[in-house]
Amino acid sequence: MFKNEYQGGAFVEVFSAQGKNPGANWKILGSPSVIWKEFDKEVKSFVFVLEGSSQTNKIQLPKENKQILGLIQRFLVLQIYIPLGRDFSTELLITDLRNIKRRLYLSTVHKELSSTPLHAKIPLFMIKRKIWCNLCIDLVAFTSEIFKGAVFQSLDGIIVSANCKLRKIFTLKYKPQDTADKDDEPTDIIPRSCQLTTDVPQVTQLLNMTKLRQTEIKSAGHPLSSAESDQFINRGTGSMRSSKNQDICHIAFGSKVLGPPPLSGRRNNMRISSEPICILCIHIPLKNHQLIRITGENYG
Template identity: 65%
Template sequence: MKAGKMFRNHYQGGRFVEIFSAQGKNPGANWKIFGNPSAISKEYDKELKGFVFVLEGNSLINKMKLPRETKQTLGLVQQFLTLQIFVPLGKDFSTELLITDFDNIKRRLYLSTVHKELSVTPLHAKIPLFMIKRKIWCNMCIDLVTFTYKIFRGALFQSLDGITISANCKLRKVFTLKFKPPVTAEEDGTCIVSPRPYEAWDDIPLTCQLNSDVPQVTQVLDLNEIHKPKIKCRENAVQETGILGNKDQGNICNGKTQDVSHIAFGSKILGPPPSSNRRTNAKVPGKK
């Protein structure tokens, strides 16, 4: 496959773009498989009455990456990436996303159940996934625009160019959404959370939905959820919801003075505000 963007000629102005489906003859053809080939397999799921990819074993070793070729990029521009997954109890799971911003800087978001706290360097963020619902089918939706902006000090999301999905999970579909889906994942897994009046939202398109008789939740991951747990360092609980500027500032309870910070969309962000010479035609979270 030649170098370039996989979805360059794909219409992305609609409600969604399907990136992966476990149905069909060879759904993993465009993905590069790492680790033990027998640890990643296509299986028929009786509950779903359809096929899924099953990723098992060591989450650091057994994984699948799109695109397969290093010279290829995805070029996906819609705001919400959704992984339709089932994560078992007591097993690790992670996904890594390659993001390009409007300054053409490539950055990585590494979301994993292994991480205990948010850790950020200028080009890389480790994001804990302790909030993910387990032992139930989950539409795990990641707001790429807001994550990029808040984590990387005002960087403006341009495109999603790579996805890596690691064990342990069952995977049915991967797709992007133009609008935020309604959240259904409360503590009991049943309460529907209504979108705020000013938020544009849309139901998950029928072709991407699980059957209604399958127990399921929809989660939209955001930084507020990541900061929810009362993580204790020494005797004190974490009080600050700011984002760590780099790895060396890993302990927010170390008593040291923090870097210069600013407020963006209600969250305290380490580092100075974004420079005014950034492109103003880019999509900024929370603004039409």
């Protein structure tokens, strides 16, 4: 769809909720009662609303499975509003320089990062809610660090699932400033034609492997280091390969993907266990001045 279009500028607009029929190029999976277009008074523009199950209610671009997007800029931005207490997911079809298609499945359902050679589950526990967010996904970083040795070539498919309000989707050539944990205003890297008005509460949140490592896991109480992140990726890869569902396939973007469809993330506290060990030595005097040593382990 965009392969033969000029992509050398600062951004490429992929989707806008404005216009008569903004969903014309999208495959809509869900009834009008759960996916619809409405005018949002807060942002003073039209938005797409997706509600209900994130597994069944979604929109897919391109509509036809034989088509590809051919988007080559590094950063993908979803301009979204995610409510509190509801799941949200997005699935991205990536093609690397060896023309191997891989999938990034980002979801609030996932509790840990895991991957196979062709598919990755990325948790979105850190995503900002109840505020308009320019969610900026670093496609190059995720491709190279999750799929070791792979080099990002193009983004060829996008699925956005409930629950969210979606205003725009666009790609960026350069990294925007992350304002999710600051009071700064969004920088001009966000193109003016895509910016929300200044009176709308908003953040720009950058998502890459470094941000995942820096985010504190509540159950563990410490950020993930690079080594720990790799450990969890490798552990996820091993467990998924050796599972009984190894030969089961599911359909994503019209093609078969090895392994079961990503349904839910198993809760895992991701804790690196450290069990204190105490060595207790007791010397008991005997008649011939001999000593008996009694050793106990795993006390405490």
